[in-house]
Amino acid sequence: MKLAKIGVLGVIAVLMFAACSPSPGASGAAGGKTIKIGTELPMSGAETANGEPTANGVKLAIKQANAKNAIPGYTLDINVQDDAVNGAHDPQQGAANLHTLVADTSVIGVVGPFNSSVAKVEIPISNAAGLLQCSPANTNTGLTYPPDSLQYRPNNPDKINYIRLAAPDSIQGPAGADYTYTDLGAKSVYILDDTEAFGVGVGDSFSARFTELGGTVTKRDSAPKSTTDYTPLFTAAAAAKPAAVYLAGTTPTGMGLALKQGRTVAGFETIPFVGPDGVADLGPGGTTGATITVAGQAAHDVHGTVAGVHDLPSGSTFIADYTAEYGKAPGAYSAIAYACAQVIIANAAKAIAASTTDLAALREAVRAAAVVADNKYDTVIGPVSFDKNGDITTPYMSFYKVDLTAEGGKGGWVYVKQQAFTDPNK
Amino acid sequence: MNPGRRRSLRISAFVAGLLVVSYLVLGIQQFQNFLTLGAVYALVALGYTMVYGIIELINFAHGDVFMVGAFVSMWIMTVPLGLLDRPIDNPLNLGVILLIVVVATMVVMGLTGVIIERFAYRPLRHAPRLAPLITAIGVSFILQNIIQALFSSSPISVPQIFPRVKLDIAGGSIGVLNIFMLVVALLLMVGLQLFVSRTRLGRAMRSTAQDREAAELMGVDINQTIAITFFIAAALAGAAGVIQGLYFGSIQFNLGFFAGLKAFTAAVLGGIGNTTGAAIGGFIIAFIEVFAAHLGLARWSEVAVFTVLILVLVFRPSGILGQALGERA
Numbered sequence: 001m002k003l004a005k006i007g008v009l010g011v012i013a014v015l016m017f018a019a020c021s022p023s024p025g026a027s028g029a030a031g032g033k034t035i036k037i038g039t040e041l042p043m044s045g046a047e048t049a050n051g052e053p054t055a056n057g058v059k060l061a062i063k064q065a066n067a068k069n070a071i072p073g074y075t076l077d078i079n080v081q082d083d084a085v086n087g088a089h090d091p092q093q094g095a096a097n098l099h100t101l102v103a104d105t106s107v108i109g110v111v112g113p114f115n116s117s118v119a120k121v122e123i124p125i126s127n128a129a130g131l132l133q134c135s136p137a138n139t140n141t142g143l144t145y146p147p148d149s150l151q152y153r154p155n156n157p158d159k160i161n162y163i164r165l166a167a168p169d170s171i172q173g174p175a176g177a178d179y180t181y182t183d184l185g186a187k188s189v190y191i192l193d194d195t196e197a198f199g200v201g202v203g204d205s206f207s208a209r210f211t212e213l214g215g216t217v218t219k220r221d222s223a224p225k226s227t228t229d230y231t232p233l234f235t236a237a238a239a240a241k242p243a244a245v246y247l248a249g250t251t252p253t254g255m256g257l258a259l260k261q262g263r264t265v266a267g268f269e270t271i272p273f274v275g276p277d278g279v280a281d282l283g284p285g286g287t288t289g290a291t292i293t294v295a296g297q298a299a300h301d302v303h304g305t306v307a308g309v310h311d312l313p314s315g316s317t318f319i320a321d322y323t324a325e326y327g328k329a330p331g332a333y334s335a336i337a338y339a340c341a342q343v344i345i346a347n348a349a350k351a352i353a354a355s356t357t358d359l360a361a362l363r364e365a366v367r368a369a370a371v372v373a374d375n376k377y378d379t380v381i382g383p384v385s386f387d388k389n390g391d392i393t394t395p396y397m398s399f400y401k402v403d404l405t406a407e408g409g410k411g412g413w414v415y416v417k418q419q420a421f422t423d424p425n426k
Numbered sequence: 427m428n429p430g431r432r433r434s435l436r437i438s439a440f441v442a443g444l445l446v447v448s449y450l451v452l453g454i455q456q457f458q459n460f461l462t463l464g465a466v467y468a469l470v471a472l473g474y475t476m477v478y479g480i481i482e483l484i485n486f487a488h489g490d491v492f493m494v495g496a497f498v499s500m501w502i503m504t505v506p507l508g509l510l511d512r513p514i515d516n517p518l519n520l521g522v523i524l525l526i527v528v529v530a531t532m533v534v535m536g537l538t539g540v541i542i543e544r545f546a547y548r549p550l551r552h553a554p555r556l557a558p559l560i561t562a563i564g565v566s567f568i569l570q571n572i573i574q575a576l577f578s579s580s581p582i583s584v585p586q587i588f589p590r591v592k593l594d595i596a597g598g599s600i601g602v603l604n605i606f607m608l609v610v611a612l613l614l615m616v617g618l619q620l621f622v623s624r625t626r627l628g629r630a631m632r633s634t635a636q637d638r639e640a641a642e643l644m645g646v647d648i649n650q651t652i653a654i655t656f657f658i659a660a661a662l663a664g665a666a667g668v669i670q671g672l673y674f675g676s677i678q679f680n681l682g683f684f685a686g687l688k689a690f691t692a693a694v695l696g697g698i699g700n701t702t703g704a705a706i707g708g709f710i711i712a713f714i715e716v717f718a719a720h721l722g723l724a725r726w727s728e729v730a731v732f733t734v735l736i737l738v739l740v741f742r743p744s745g746i747l748g749q750a751l752g753e754r755a
Contacts, residue, residue: 044579045578045579045580046579046580046581048580086574086579086679086680087574087578087579087580087678087679195725219722220722221719221722221724222724222725223719223724223725224724224725224728226684226728227724228670228674228681228684228685229459229463229674229715229716229719231459231462232456232459232460232463232715232716232719232720232724233719233724235455235456235459235720236456236719236720236721236722238455256581256676257581257674257675257676260583260675260676261674261675264590264601264675266455266592266599288578288580289580289581293580293583294580294581294583294676295583296511296583296586296675297511297512297586298675
């Protein structure tokens with residue numbers, strides 16, 4: 001009994017010691033000061049395919065910036081936060097993570113979040129703290145477009161603290177509609193959304209554009225991510241004989257399963273399924289949680305849009321560098337996340353060159369510089385600038401389709417084309 | 427006519443009515459979806475009701491036993507049998523493989539059920555009602571987290587070994603897989619009824635359910651009887667797990683939570699403790715869900731299902747089949 005008690009105390013003591021001792025890598029290079037870029041992404045479970053390659057893009061940007069001594073006298077580090085709970089992104093967890101990042105005074109900017117539903121709860125927190133967030137992947141229109149965007153800045157409505165490099169849904173949905181109607185030649189479509197902010201938004205804008213082009217939306221359904229059986233939905237939708245399906249949502253919120261089960265229903269065996277970037281995760285078959293892994297052999301004739309550029313500027317060594325560092329190809333948002341980190345680093349370097357040393361002032365300088373109209377950033381995805389709302393001035397859409405014979409038979413996404421889009425409503 | 431005869435006639439009329447109404451309302455295509463989903467819920471609901479019938483425990487871990495069954499069947503298919511995500515066209519090979527998978531999963535899950543009963547519920551058999559209920563919730567979390575640790579929290583694909591062949595019946599195209607699954611589920615249900623009503627062990631189960639002490643005085647081995655009940659309940663959930671994987675294609679560690687709640691609702695709906703009622707309840711819940719999806723109201727289906735739970739508990743706590751507690755177990 002006594003021995004057991006001593007043993008337990010010993011274990012507790014060891015754990016406490018381990019918790020208190022400084023973690024390796026936290027104390028930067030000798031002599032220099034350390035500032036950090038935070039990442040706030042879904043990193044685990046079904047979301048691994050989304051968050052991990054994106055965070056790796058930021059890690060690579062930091063590593064290369066440190067190697068080049070991008071900010072003289074400072075070492076850059078990373079503060080990684082994971083907003084996935086039970087394998088799916090979680091707004092509450094995102095909010096908690098953002099409070100953690102705000103509290104870490106050495107964090108000068110955050111790359112993330114990945115999901116629009118998470119951004120909706122995070123932007124007010126970073127707005128109150130005056131911390132810049134750069135999302136590589138959020139596409140919900142209202143996040144940046146006034147008047148909706150004002151509700152996310154209750155504390156400092158005039159301070160833009162959130163910028164993004166992804167094209168908003170008001171572009172992604174219509175781009176998917178153009179592709180479905182013109183490139184795939186489908187004149188009627190069945191739309192299924194996942195009831196989330198992203199899914200409903202992109203579904204609505206797809207629907208509006210598809211109808212405008214002269215196509216017919218035969219049926220629109222909403223099914224929450226707790227749905228396990230999509231067959232009755234597809235069975236009901238089959239009656240109107242749609243020529244294509246638009247999966248307005250993400251694979252972790254059920255669209256992968258909907259694809260797999262939808263394929264078994266008569267009328268849906270061979271028609272194209274089109275999805276936004278939540279479906280076109282670009283993960284090869286076998287990647288944990290990727291669309292092709294979830295849907296298996298049902299993932300044929302699947303097309304998707306990604307709200308960013310595919311072709312990097314000529315002469316870019318990004319893909320080679322990334323592959324050398326991580327041993328696999330970059331994800332859909334790796335380069336874009338790298339560019340987000342570059343924007344933050346460039347702003348920090350400028351402020352420090354102008355002899356800003358106080359961490360709070362540095363944080364504010366990084367935020368304020370991002371939306372100055374003539375600030376152009378030379379990034380890995382090409383020259384980038386932001387408009388007064390925090391949106392990228394020239395958004396690009398890329399189109400992909402699944403080839404089940406790619407990646408040595410495991411299946412993968414192959415690039416189709418990319419196109420610069422402007423928002424038809426702007 | 428004796429009351430038992432009248433009761434079974436009433437049940438048959440009810441089932442026939444449910445089938446006719448659902449067929450007319452849903453049409454042939456949705457009717458098959460309804461029957462398939464109903465088979466899964468019914469098999470899981472049977473386990474809730476059997477365990478409640480015999481030890482008056484609402485076994486909240488039962489939905490997770492079903493989930494573990496789906497993972498065990500997936501593991502058996504992919505690791506020892508090494509199956510790929512391809513249909514097996516030879517009916518003989520397919521039959522042998524399905525037999526192996528179903529039987530092995532049922533045995534593994536049955537034993538799991540016995541182990542859970544032995545270590546989590548038996549020590550608390552004479553404790554206040556709340557104590558085993560809380561351990562049941564604990565077991566539920568343990569099972570979920572074991573599976574999450576072993577297989578990750580992502581959805582896992584189950585090899586689709588059953589060819590998606592369809593037959594043209596009654597103006598619709600009906601999946602052979604749907605028919606196969608319904609037949610398996612019905613055979614298991616009929617087998618259970620025969621076991622409970624005709625065998626010595628079944629009689630022991632019924633007597634234990636009615637009056638545990640009196641049964642013990644008459645020489646029934648209570649521990650063995652309860653263990654067998656758990657074995658059967660968990661084995662049926664395992665069979666439902668196999669169906670889930672084969673038909674729905676993808677399984678996840680938290681699958682058992684909602685499926686369990688729905689099956690529990692089915693058991694309450696049919697009159698908890700009543701096996702026939704649980705099976706019928708499973709089909710009613712499936713009907714509500716498929717009908718909601720059919721109307722384009724998928725996001726309301728869970729509202730409808732759990733409203734039914736509350737309505738039944740408030741207005742007809744003994745379930746739609748009425749007083750049947752004498753026949754429970």
